[in-house]
Amino acid sequence: MRIVGGGGGILLGVLAPGVVWAGQPLPWQIGLQPAASPVMEDVVALHGYVLIVIIGVACLVMGLLGFVIWRFNARRNPTPATWCHHTLLEIVWTVVPVLILTAIAVPSFRLLYRQDHIPPADLTLKVEGHQWYWSYAYPDLGISFDANMVETDQLQAGEPRLLTADAPVVVPVGQVVRVQLTADDVLHSWAVPALGVRTDTVPGRLNESWFQVKEPGLYYGFCAELCGVRHAYMPIVVRAVPEEAFKAWVQERKVAQNPSPQHGNPPLFEISALDPESDPSLMEDCHRVKGEKPFGPPEANDGCVYFPPPYVLPPAEAPRMMPGG
Amino acid sequence: MSAHAAEQDHRPAGWRRWLLSTNHKDIGTLYLVLSVTAGVVGAAISFLIRAELQQPGMQFLENQEQFYNVLVTAHGVIMVFFVVMPALIGGFGNWFVPLMIGAPDMAFPRLNNISFWLLAAALVLLVASANIDQGPGTGWTVYPPLSTSGHPGAGVDFAILALHLAGASSVLGAINFITTILNMRAPNLTMMRLPLFVWSMLLTSLLLVLAIPILAGALTMLLTDRNFGTTFFNPAGGGDPVFYQHLFWFFGHPEVYIMILPAFGIVSHVVATFSRKPIFGHKGMIYAMMAIAVIGFMVWAHHMFTVGMNVTGRVYFTAATLVIAVPTGVKIFSWIATLWGGSIQLRVPLLWALGFIFLFTVGGVTGVVLANGGLSVALHDSYYVVAHFHYVLSLGAVFAMFAGFYYWIGKMTGRPYPEGLGRLHFWLTFIGVNLTFFPMHFMGLAGMQRRVPDYPDAFAGWNQVASTGAWISVASVLVFLVVLWRIFSARERVAANPWGEGATTLEWTVPSPAPFHTFTHQPVIEASPAPHWLNDGA
Numbered sequence: 055m056r057i058v059g060g061g062g063g064i065l066l067g068v069l070a071p072g073v074v075w076a077g078q079p080l081p082w083q084i085g086l087q088p089a090a091s092p093v094m095e096d097v098v099a100l101h102g103y104v105l106i107v108i109i110g111v112a113c114l115v116m117g118l119l120g121f122v123i124w125r126f127n128a129r130r131n132p133t134p135a136t137w138c139h140h141t142l143l144e145i146v147w148t149v150v151p152v153l154i155l156t157a158i159a160v161p162s163f164r165l166l167y168r169q170d171h172i173p174p175a176d177l178t179l180k181v182e183g184h185q186w187y188w189s190y191a192y193p194d195l196g197i198s199f200d201a202n203m204v205e206t207d208q209l210q211a212g213e214p215r216l217l218t219a220d221a222p223v224v225v226p227v228g229q230v231v232r233v234q235l236t237a238d239d240v241l242h243s244w245a246v247p248a249l250g251v252r253t254d255t256v257p258g259r260l261n262e263s264w265f266q267v268k269e270p271g272l273y274y275g276f277c278a279e280l281c282g283v284r285h286a287y288m289p290i291v292v293r294a295v296p297e298e299a300f301k302a303w304v305q306e307r308k309v310a311q312n313p314s315p316q317h318g319n320p321p322l323f324e325i326s327a328l329d330p331e332s333d334p335s336l337m338e339d340c341h342r343v344k345g346e347k348p349f350g351p352p353e354a355n356d357g358c359v360y361f362p363p364p365y366v367l368p369p370a371e372a373p374r375m376m377p378g379g
Numbered sequence: 380m381s382a383h384a385a386e387q388d389h390r391p392a393g394w395r396r397w398l399l400s401t402n403h404k405d406i407g408t409l410y411l412v413l414s415v416t417a418g419v420v421g422a423a424i425s426f427l428i429r430a431e432l433q434q435p436g437m438q439f440l441e442n443q444e445q446f447y448n449v450l451v452t453a454h455g456v457i458m459v460f461f462v463v464m465p466a467l468i469g470g471f472g473n474w475f476v477p478l479m480i481g482a483p484d485m486a487f488p489r490l491n492n493i494s495f496w497l498l499a500a501a502l503v504l505l506v507a508s509a510n511i512d513q514g515p516g517t518g519w520t521v522y523p524p525l526s527t528s529g530h531p532g533a534g535v536d537f538a539i540l541a542l543h544l545a546g547a548s549s550v551l552g553a554i555n556f557i558t559t560i561l562n563m564r565a566p567n568l569t570m571m572r573l574p575l576f577v578w579s580m581l582l583t584s585l586l587l588v589l590a591i592p593i594l595a596g597a598l599t600m601l602l603t604d605r606n607f608g609t610t611f612f613n614p615a616g617g618g619d620p621v622f623y624q625h626l627f628w629f630f631g632h633p634e635v636y637i638m639i640l641p642a643f644g645i646v647s648h649v650v651a652t653f654s655r656k657p658i659f660g661h662k663g664m665i666y667a668m669m670a671i672a673v674i675g676f677m678v679w680a681h682h683m684f685t686v687g688m689n690v691t692g693r694v695y696f697t698a699a700t701l702v703i704a705v706p707t708g709v710k711i712f713s714w715i716a717t718l719w720g721g722s723i724q725l726r727v728p729l730l731w732a733l734g735f736i737f738l739f740t741v742g743g744v745t746g747v748v749l750a751n752g753g754l755s756v757a758l759h760d761s762y763y764v765v766a767h768f769h770y771v772l773s774l775g776a777v778f779a780m781f782a783g784f785y786y787w788i789g790k791m792t793g794r795p796y797p798e799g800l801g802r803l804h805f806w807l808t809f810i811g812v813n814l815t816f817f818p819m820h821f822m823g824l825a826g827m828q829r830r831v832p833d834y835p836d837a838f839a840g841w842n843q844v845a846s847t848g849a850w851i852s853v854a855s856v857l858v859f860l861v862v863l864w865r866i867f868s869a870r871e872r873v874a875a876n877p878w879g880e881g882a883t884t885l886e887w888t889v890p891s892p893a894p895f896h897t898f899t900h901q902p903v904i905e906a907s908p909a910p911h912w913l914n915d916g917a
């Protein structure tokens with residue numbers, strides 16, 4: 055494979071849309087997007103199973119409804135019956151639904167535990183939701199960058215409108231990616247349907263999710279929690295590539311964002327160690343950490359946040375269920 | 380008799396009759412007028428939303444995404460608090476609970492008056508909120524931090540105060556219903572003999588009394604977070620945005636049953652009347668409603684599967700939510716069993732009730748899908764959810780409202796509705812709403828998120844279908860306005876009981892229209908045999 059030098063052109067050769075797996079909606083689609091991760095495979099399977107059950111139940115009810123309207127119409131049945139009670143029938147239509155629901159609950163619980171159990175991770179990806187873009191960081195690799203939507207008039211041929219971000223999240227195929235999510239302003243939700251990931255990013259909390267992409271390709275997502283004016287314009291692009299290509303991308307990215315590689319790049323969540331009071335150069339541009347590419351779109355420089363909120367939990371801590379619990 | 384009737388019909392004149400009203404029928408009428416008015420506004424907003432979404436790209440809200448969010452918020456709040464609840468609870472509840480239990484009025488007539496006027500004031504505040512600063516673009520859930528730091532203008536404060544007033548109105552009304560039903564039943568009208576609509580109103584009122592204070596607390600904390608520097612929901616001060624969601628849905632989930640229980644009651648009466656057969660399993664229906672009311676308080680966090688809840692919580696809320704399908708199924712099957720063996724007259728009210736059963740079943744089974752916390756990674760906050768709750772509410776509750784409207788309009792006005800136009804109204808609505816909301820399941824499964832003014836081009840096809848359905852629904856609204864005009868201009872009058880032997884509850888024993896004062900003398904109900912609406916001496 056040829057590695058194209060410079061910016062987003064990298065890897066385009068192997069990943070031209072249409073050539074590889076593309077996790078995005080298709081015109082007139084009526085079902086879930088094809089699964090591209092183990093969790094999503096389970097989701098598709100459970101949904102298919104529950105769908106059969108509910109179609110059966112709905113057809114039964116519609117059939118009965120149609121039958122009584124036809125059979126017990128006043129013209130056909132001028133004298134109404136007087137019975138209004140049938141204990142056995144009532145027991146049956148209580149117990150049978152309980153059995154059906156149990157048959158749904160068992161695989162449903164299995165799926166929940168499967169989603170919750172994160173296998174040993176090969177890679178950690180940090181996601182931070184902002185109004186209205188995403189910040190990504192690979193803390194172990196010293197990479198961090200922002201992703202904004204590509205406006206309609208800037209799209210290249212084949213790039214889907216409202217789904218194309220200017221910086222994809224590149225991950226190696228087949229590796230377990232642990233995703234840690236938070237937000238710094240309002241709620242957002244990081245959703246990539248084909249990968250079976252949809253987790254809210256909540257200020258003050260660190261949520262966790264995971265995925266493992268099975269095939270190289272482009273997987274599109276979006277912000278799924280109302281977050282204000284540009285809620286519809288926060289696309290996500292996950293680009294899954296073979297391992298060597300991933301390594302090359304990592305190198306490329308490091309060089310691009312830091313001219314002196316041995317210095318390394320501060321991971322996103324340790325920016326709070328930098329103190330603008332003692333280092334006035336940090337004040338110049340509140341979205342810029344010295345030596346790093348701007349931390350946010352230039353037009354979003356109104357609300358200056360020097361630190362990620364101090365309440366962000368250390369990454370090791372598990373997500374909590376109840377407030378304070 | 381005529382002198383007696385004249386005295387029953389004595390009423391204050393002019394504006395005093397309405398502004399100062401303490402009469403349950405007049406107050407019920409006020410609620411219905413407010414509901415129809417708000418309904419036209421809410422429907423107009425829906426049509427604006429569907430017009431914007433008809434094609435990909437921005438149609439007429441270019442660079443007005445905030446206004447789109449305000450429309451979405453207003454649509455939700457208006458439909459829930461100012462259309463469905465006033466019609467089903469304030470309107471039909473006020474009109475028919477006293478009539479069905481043989482009481483002369485509600486227990487607290489003046490409280491009844493302030494309940495209504497608080498709601499009218501709330502509507503004014505809500506309409507104002509949309510025009511203040513950038514308006515509330517938060518969705519009806521008003522989640523912080525978008526509703527706090529995300530919306531500095533006073534529009535959100537107005538919306539919160541509107542919800543506060545609407546909540547106070549509901550709680551006062553609910554206290555009135557509970558007191559009336561527990562204390563003012565005619566002799567021998569024991570609790571287990573109460574008609575199902577009365578039971579549904581009792582349970583809905585209990586839910587309101589328990590749930591609304593939680594909403595009020597959450598909204599008050601939002602207000603102080605916004606205006607007085609508290610940090611209940613702000614992590615910078617030790618608060619938590621997810622805490623708000625727990626509070627909101629502890630109210631919000633019972634709220635959906637608050638809207639649907641009265642619908643269950645109405646459908647039961649209509650189905651029994653037009654199959655000319657008492658309702659099947661009267662006791663079972665009561666227990667099913669009780670079960671729904673109780674479990675309805677224990678499932679709230681199924682609205683929050685993606686917030687980062689731990690797995691035990693997700694398993695519990697999945698299980699509890701699935702359980703609700705059991706009593707709901709009991710109700711569906713009992714309605715079918717009521718129809719079974721009946722002598723069915725397919726009049727307009729029954730068409731709407733059958734439409735309700737159909738649509739509620741569709742919305743119910745998609746609810747079973749959504750109950751699975753594991754599937755929320757695919758479906759949470761997607762159009763699948765929008766389809767689901769419109770099937771149970773916008774179609775379910777609204778179809779029950781129209782069933783009640785056509786069933787009782789003769790009793791309320793003394794005039795008949797036009798049968799043919801009523802049928803046209805039903806079929807246009809049925810086709811229109813199904814065309815609008817069924818494709819939303821497909822959009823959601825394919826990955827279209829809620830509350831967006833624009834969407835990827837792949838969703839263009841189904842959105843075009845949905846908007847076409849909306850234009851059919853516009854026609855149905857216009858037909859309904861013609862129906863209203865035909866009713867109020869009709870010269871004919873209807874009998875006390877226009878439905879014949881199937882209509883057995885007490886409201887059909889008083890003249891049509893129901894006189895200003897009814898049951899100034901308590902009606903007689905025998906200890907035995909049981910009233911006609913019961914099956915076997917319950």
Ligand SMILES: [Cu+2]
Pocket residue numbers: 183184186241242243277278279280281285288
């Ligand atoms: Cu967002």
